[in-house]
Amino acid sequence: MASRIPPTVIPPTGEPTRKSRKGLRITLILLLVALLAGGGTAGWWFYTQRPDPVPDGTPAQPAGVTVDQVITAVSETAPAPTAAGVRAVLSKPSRADALGEFTGQVTDPLTGKVLWSRDADEARTPASNAKILTAAAVLMTLPHDKRITTNVVLGDDGQAILVGAGDPTLTSGDGEQTFYSDPGRISDLATQIKRSGVEVTSVAFATPGFTGPSMVRTWDRRDIEGGDITPLTSLMVDAGRRDPLDEYSPRTDQPAEEAGRALADALGVHSPVTEVDAPAGARPIASVKSAPLSVRVGDMMRFSDNVLAEMLGVELAAATGGEASTSGGVDAVLKALRTAGFDVDDVKLSDLSGLSYADKVPAGVLDAVMGATVGGDNSPKLRSLLDTLPVAHGTGTLADRFDPDEMPGAGWVRAKTGTLTGVTSLTGIVQTVDGRVLSFALMSGGTSPADARPAIDTVAGALRECGCRS
DSSP: OOOOOOOOOOOOTTOOOHHHHHHHHHHHHHHHHHHHHHHHHHHHHHHHHOOOOOOTTOOOOOOOOOOOOOOOOOOTTSOOOOHHHHHHHHTTGGGOGGGBEEEEEEEETTTTEEEEEESTTSEEOOGGGHHHHHHHHHHHHSOTTOOOEEEEEEOGGGEEEEEOOSOTTOBOOOSSOOSSSSOOBHHHHHHHHHHHTOOOOEEEEEOOSOOSOSSOTTSOTHHHHTTSOOOOOSOOSGGGBSSTTOTTOOBOSOHHHHHHHHHHHHHTOOSOOEEOOOOTTOOEEEEEEOOOHHHHHHHHHHHTOHHHHHHHHHHHHHHTTSOSSHHHHHHHHHHHHHHTTOOOTTOBOSSSSSOOTTOBEEHHHHHHHHHHTTSSTTHHHHTHHHHHSOBTTTSGGGTTOSOTTTOSOTTTEEEEEEEETTEEEEEEEEEOTTSOEEEEEEEEESSOHHHHHHHHHHHHHHHHHOOOOO
16 A cells, blocks of 8 residues: 655745744844944944034135136336336346347337437347348238138149149148148148049149249258258248158258149159149139238247248238249338338348348347337237247247246246347347336347357346336
C-alpha cells in the first residue's frame, strides 16, 4: 500500500510567513540605523560649515560693482605747465650722454605755447617718425572710410587675372587670425571664383597703377631679407612677408608674382603664373575690399610698417591726381601738410616711411603735427591718429618700454617710435599728473638705440610726473 504524502500547506496570498516577517523587521531596523547615521553626519557637516553669526549693527551687503562705459574727456581747465617748470624738470634728463646730439620740442596744444625747445628747427633724420607726416596727410585729405577693391578678372581661355589695386594688406593667410586688421583675403577670391562656375585654366597677375622705381635709391636691398621692406608694386600679399603672421618675417623680392601664386594655390591651379596686362573691360569674377583707411593707418602706425606707409602715400598721390609712385607720394604728403598750415619748408623726404637716412625733418614740425591732433582747426580729422599711437608699456612698438618699476610714463605716454642705426626718435603726447595734455617730439642721433631709448623715454616720463607750474 502506497505511503500517503501529506499535502503542502500554502499560506493565503498576501499573508507573510513568520520567517519573512522576521526578515522584514531586521531590514527596517537596519534602514532606520542608516538613516539616523546619515542624518547625524549631515547635521554635523552643516553645523561645522555654518557661517559665523553677523554682529548686530552690521550694514547691509553693498550692491555689486558696475563699470560705467563712459570716456571722460580731459579737462580744458587743468593747470597749465609753465615754460620755466618744464625747463626745470627736463634740465637733467635732456642732457644725458646717451642722447648724443639731441633736439626736441614740447608744446601745450590747447594754448599752442611752446614750453621747451632745443634746436627744434634743425632738420634731422626722423627714422619712422616720418610716418607721422604720412599718416596726418592721408587722414586730412582722404575719407576715413575709404577702402581699396582688389579684383580678379577673366582673361582669354579661362585665365584668371589678379589685378593689383595698391592694397598691401591683402592676405594669403588661411585661418581667422591675420596680421593686418580685417584684410581682403586670397581665400575669399578663390571661393568666389569657384562659385562663379568659371573653369580656370591658368592664373596671371597684373600690376597697373604704380609707376617709378620699386626701391628708393637710398634704401638697402639687404632690408628685404631683413624684413623691413619689399619692392613696391600695386599687387602684393601680406606686404611681401614670407610668413603672413610674423611682423619681422623676411620679405620676398617678387611680391606681385607671389600674390599670383597664392591665388593659383588656392584654386588648385598648378600651371606657371605669368604677368600680363589686364584686358580693358574684362569681366570681374571675384573681388575683395581692404579695411577702411583709418584702420590701415592704425596698423601702419602701431607696427611701424614701412611697406604700408609707402603704399598709403602712393594711394594719396593717386587720389589727388599725382603720380602713383613714392616720389609722387612725397609730393602729395608735403602738399597736404602745407595746405593744412604746417611749415614744411625745411622738410626733405626721400620716402614715406622714414627708412631712408636722407629724410630730414625738424622736431618742431613733428611736434606741431602731433599737437594738432589735440587742438586746432585740424584736430577733428587728425583725432583718430591718437588711437594709432603705441601706448607706453602697453601696445605696439612701446610694449616693452617704460618699465613702471624703473620710470614713470607707463600707460600715460602715447608715442610713435623711430629707430635706425644711430638714430632714435619719439613723438607723441603725455598727460601730466595735473591732467594737462602735452605734445612732444624728441630726436636723438649719434648713439646706439639700445642706450638712447631708455634715455629718451626718461625725458618723456619726466613730463608725465611734472605739474611744471613753478
